Amino acid sequence: MNILVVGLNHKTADVDVREKLAFSGPKLEEGLVRIKSVSGIMEAVILSTCNRVEIYANVDNPQNAYESIKDFLSGFHGIKRDSLETALYTHEDTNAVKHIFRVAASLDSMVVGEPQILGQIKNAFEFSLRKKATGILLNKLMKKAISVAKRIRTETKIAENTVSISFAAVNLAKKIFTDLSTKSFMLLGAGDMAELAARHLTNSGVRDVIIANRTYETGCELAKEFNGRAVRFEDFMHEMVNVDIVICSTGASKYVLMKEQMQKIIKERKHKPVFIIDISVPRNIDPEINNVDNVYLYDVDDLHGIVDTNKLERQKEAEKAEEIIMEEIEIFQKWLASLDSVPTVVALRDRADAVKKDEVEKLLKKLPNLGEKEREAVEYMANAIIHKLIHPPTAALKEDSEDRDIIIAAIRKLYGLDKKEE
Amino acid sequence: MITFFFELALTFYFTATIISIVELFRSSKTTTKIMLLFVASGFVLHTINIILRYADAGHMPAVNPHEAISFFSWCIVLIFLILEFRYNIGLLGSFIMPLVFVLMLSSAVLPREIKPVSPELQSYWLSIHTILAFIGNAAFAMASGIGFMYLIQERYVKSKHPSGLFQRLPSLQILDEINYRLITIGFPLLTFAIITGALWARSAWGSYLRGDPRVVWAIVTWLTYAVVLHTRLLAGWRGKRAAILSIIGFITILIAFFGIKLIKKGLHVFL
Numbered sequence: 263m264n265i266l267v268v269g270l271n272h273k274t275a276d277v278d279v280r281e282k283l284a285f286s287g288p289k290l291e292e293g294l295v296r297i298k299s300v301s302g303i304m305e306a307v308i309l310s311t312c313n314r315v316e317i318y319a320n321v322d323n324p325q326n327a328y329e330s331i332k333d334f335l336s337g338f339h340g341i342k343r344d345s346l347e348t349a350l351y352t353h354e355d356t357n358a359v360k361h362i363f364r365v366a367a368s369l370d371s372m373v374v375g376e377p378q379i380l381g382q383i384k385n386a387f388e389f390s391l392r393k394k395a396t397g398i399l400l401n402k403l404m405k406k407a408i409s410v411a412k413r414i415r416t417e418t419k420i421a422e423n424t425v426s427i428s429f430a431a432v433n434l435a436k437k438i439f440t441d442l443s444t445k446s447f448m449l450l451g452a453g454d455m456a457e458l459a460a461r462h463l464t465n466s467g468v469r470d471v472i473i474a475n476r477t478y479e480t481g482c483e484l485a486k487e488f489n490g491r492a493v494r495f496e497d498f499m500h501e502m503v504n505v506d507i508v509i510c511s512t513g514a515s516k517y518v519l520m521k522e523q524m525q526k527i528i529k530e531r532k533h534k535p536v537f538i539i540d541i542s543v544p545r546n547i548d549p550e551i552n553n554v555d556n557v558y559l560y561d562v563d564d565l566h567g568i569v570d571t572n573k574l575e576r577q578k579e580a581e582k583a584e585e586i587i588m589e590e591i592e593i594f595q596k597w598l599a600s601l602d603s604v605p606t607v608v609a610l611r612d613r614a615d616a617v618k619k620d621e622v623e624k625l626l627k628k629l630p631n632l633g634e635k636e637r638e639a640v641e642y643m644a645n646a647i648i649h650k651l652i653h654p655p656t657a658a659l660k661e662d663s664e665d666r667d668i669i670i671a672a673i674r675k676l677y678g679l680d681k682k683e684e
Numbered sequence: 685m686i687t688f689f690f691e692l693a694l695t696f697y698f699t700a701t702i703i704s705i706v707e708l709f710r711s712s713k714t715t716t717k718i719m720l721l722f723v724a725s726g727f728v729l730h731t732i733n734i735i736l737r738y739a740d741a742g743h744m745p746a747v748n749p750h751e752a753i754s755f756f757s758w759c760i761v762l763i764f765l766i767l768e769f770r771y772n773i774g775l776l777g778s779f780i781m782p783l784v785f786v787l788m789l790s791s792a793v794l795p796r797e798i799k800p801v802s803p804e805l806q807s808y809w810l811s812i813h814t815i816l817a818f819i820g821n822a823a824f825a826m827a828s829g830i831g832f833m834y835l836i837q838e839r840y841v842k843s844k845h846p847s848g849l850f851q852r853l854p855s856l857q858i859l860d861e862i863n864y865r866l867i868t869i870g871f872p873l874l875t876f877a878i879i880t881g882a883l884w885a886r887s888a889w890g891s892y893l894r895g896d897p898r899v900v901w902a903i904v905t906w907l908t909y910a911v912v913l914h915t916r917l918l919a920g921w922r923g924k925r926a927a928i929l930s931i932i933g934f935i936t937i938l939i940a941f942f943g944i945k946l947i948k949k950g951l952h953v954f955l
Contacts, residue, residue, distance in 0.1 A: 416712075419848075438841060440855040532920030535856065552842065556923045564844040571845070 263399055263598075264324045267353040267361050268331045269309075269316030272372055275349035277312075283339055283346075285310040293338060294395045300330045305400040309365075309386040311379070313372055318362060320399040324354045359594055362403065363587045366411035368420070375421040375576055380411050402597065410590045417586065420579040427455070427565045428462040430572075431539050435463065435507055438537050438558055446470035448505040450498055451512030452484060455541050459509050464488055472505060474498040476512070499523060503530045511541040521550040528557055539565070599666060603659040606670050609679040610655060614648045686740065687796065689733035690754070694788050696726030697761075701785040704777035711775065711852055719777050720768060727761050734758060741798045743806055746814040748799070753791035755814070756941075757784050759822030763866075767826070771862065774852045779829045809884035813877055817902075820873030821937050824909065827866035828934035831927030834859040838924055860923050863930055864916065871909050878902055901940035908933040 270280065285293045285308050297306045297317065305320035317335075321327035332350065336343045353361045364370050368379045387404040390396045396404070415421055439445050447468045449460050452475055464471060471490025474497070475481035481492035493501050499519070502508065512518060528536065535556045540547040545561050552559040622644050626632065632640070655677075658669050674680050700722035707715055734755060737745035745751040764780050767773060833853060840850040853859075881899070882892045892899075912929045915921035921929070 434841065434846075437837070437846075437850065437853075437855050438857065440858045529920075533922050534920070535923060555925070558841050560844065567844060568846065 263304075264321050264327075265355055265358040265399065265403065266319045266321045266324050266327050266331075267316060267358040268319075268328060268335075268350060269314060270349040270351065271314035271316075271370065274351060279345075279349050280312070280315060282341055283315045283335060284312075285315065289338075290389065291393060294390060294393050296338060297331070297334055298395050300327075300334055302327050302330060305397040306395050307387055307390040307400055307404060309383060311382050314365070314370075316365070318358070318400060318403070320397060328352050356591060356595065359403065359591050360587065362407045363410050363590060364584075366407040367414045367583055367587065368411070369580055369583055369587075374580055377421060380408065380415075383411075384408055399598075403594070406590065406594055410587065413590075414583045414586055418579040418582045420576060420583055427562075427569060428459045430565050430568045431459050431509075431560070432462045432466050434558075434560065434568075435537055436466070438535055439506060443467040443469055445506040446472065446504060447507040447509070448472040448474060448498070448501060449484065449488075450474050450495075450508060450510040450518075451476070451542070451546075452480060453511040453513070453541065456509050456511035457484070459539065459541070460488060463507065463509075468507065470505075472501055474501065499527060502527050502536070506534070506536060508536065508538045509541065510538065510546050512546050513542060514546050515544065516546075517548045518546045519551065520548045521554065524548075524551045524554055524557060528554060603666065603670055606673060606679065607656050607659050610652055610659070610673060610677055613677055613679060614652045618644045618648045686733055686736045689729045689736065690792070690796075693726045693730035693733060694785075694792055696722045696729065697757075697781065697785050697788055700726065700777065701781040704781040707775060708778045708849065716777070719781075720765075723761060723777070723781065724765060727758070727765060730754075730758050730761070737798065741801070743801065744811040744814050745798075746810070746818065747801050748795070750791050750794035750796045752818075753787050753794070753941075756818050756822060756825075757787040757791065759818045760784055760787070760825055763819075763822050763826045767862065771854075771858065773830075773858070773862070774854050775833070775849070776829070776854075779833055780826065783825070783829065807884070807888070809880060809887070813880045813884055816873050816880060817877035820870045820877055821905075823866045823870030823873065824905075824930070824937055825934055827863050827870065828931045830859055830863045830866065831930040834863065834927040835924065835931075838927075856923065860926065863926060864922070867909055867912055867930060871906075871913060874902075874906055874909065878906060898940055901936060905933060905936040905940060908936055 270283065272280070275283075290308060290310065293308050294306060297303060297308070297319070302322045303319050304322070307318040309316045309318070317331055319327060319331070332343055332346060335341070335350075336346055361370070366380055366383050368374055368376050371379050383404070387396070387400075387408070391401065435442060435445075442463070445468055447460070447463055447470065449456060449471070460471075471485070471488040473481045473485045473488065473490055473492045474495050475484065475492070476495045478492065478494055481495075485492040510518070528534075533556045535558065538547060538551070538557065538559045540559065540561045543562060547559060547561075549559065549561070551557055622641060625640060626637065655673050659666075659673065663669070700719045703715060703719040703722065707719065734745055737751065741747075746755050760780065761784055764776065764784075768776060834856060837850065837853045837856055837859060840846045840853075841856065878899075881902075885892055908929065912921075912926060912933065915929070916926055
């Protein structure tokens, strides 16, 4: 029994390659059926997401299985084997366990700490389970990977903070205003970043959207996109009295909003809080405005700062996660090792029972006139002798000791468990 | 027996306080639930203690310092539990429970005997006046705790370096709203407390106790919160200013409670 991982991800292959190898829709079931029929592969799980395609398998011989899987992938998807070589990676045994644990815990994802991968792994495993493509080894391994991932999510803060500027902006907005759905938002200017942040805000449920663009027509188009209304750029300060969130990206070369103007606006708003994000470089909004009460002004560097602090935090948490994974790998290895002794224990017991049966039969043939009580006594004694003799070796096999492998080998040899019976 | 319930409540509050302080560093839904369980259990025991004292003394247990501080803490815990179950405010316990525990501790070291009380005090005015005053003041205490949380959160957002606490503290808007709501509850209560106190004093001693230091401070407190409400409604003083004002108001309450006893004597001195 060996664990094997074969796959590719966003680090080793571009999206066009990944696309070709994806197992989407009915292909997943087909793939599972086909891969299980490959000789040397006893169990398999296929994980196919937009960022990775991986096959987890229980195989007899890792090297051979790797070749077989490459053949399978190339044949199934109609891709030449050589083009796969550069994109694929493979892991065996302990490294395979480590890889699977890391993937489930999102440590191998594009955004460390992302929550989707765990669900994807659960689905992949449950699908294989339903299609009876898994067995004792993968069942335990996948369940373990899922519980390790959950443990990491609760014991570390790996999933906690935001990692992109738009997310950071929306997150901040939610800490200023509880409920975005009653808030109104104004986009001052235009631009990719600004529109992305605007989209995130509207997705979070912001109620009114106002677009103020120097070119009124552009404003109207954007307004249609965001289901809002357009106003003339000159009127923006007037509109700000009724606006709670502002994203500014005008490309002007000087400030379009000064501190005194903001103070008038906030007074007219009865000091209801305002959140302003100035994405422009150079900045369009007087930074002094941040000193006005109830006005929160963030520029690009501030947002980057938040994202970077969060990245650092996530990295610290990722280290903690790696430690947890090393712990869990050890525990899993112990379980794996215990699997080996079971067949030996069974074989030993079988051998003992066989010997007992043999000798008892021989004796009873020689003494046909033995009564019921006497026969039972004979059986009883034979059992007792056998069990007393094999008890120490069976106990040793079940013990969790470092010499377990040696003990298994010794017992197999001493009792001739690998030889056929004469 | 009565003491037993008090001590037990104190212990439960203490445990909840420890958990709430730990929550400042690491919190989860489970730890908050456990902390609330301890608070709620302590509250039940505390209630029993107060009821038993009432039964034993025959009047509202708010006539000596031990009772007063204990009942005040009880009111704060009551409001805390109501807020927690209605709004689920992150980390509120971490700011309120230490206050509750300190108050209960001060109450614990004060003499607890139930002494007979002068005849003027044995009237239904006692219950009405003290309940109004204590719950009103407790609402203000809670408002200032929330105001304090607001100031911390506001600093984080303004500073551009939000940290772990920032993520777990509630939003500025809800802190501001709850602060406002608590003051709108506390203010009428305090108003009626002062009125009933004055009427009672009139009927018991013939005067409104105008010069008595504690009465003076009660009016100072009343004026402070009147300013808070006025500036909020008319000039839109919300957020940071409202938070600071509500903390100032709470300081006047603390002075009224603890400070006066040390300075002068007056008729209102039985508290």
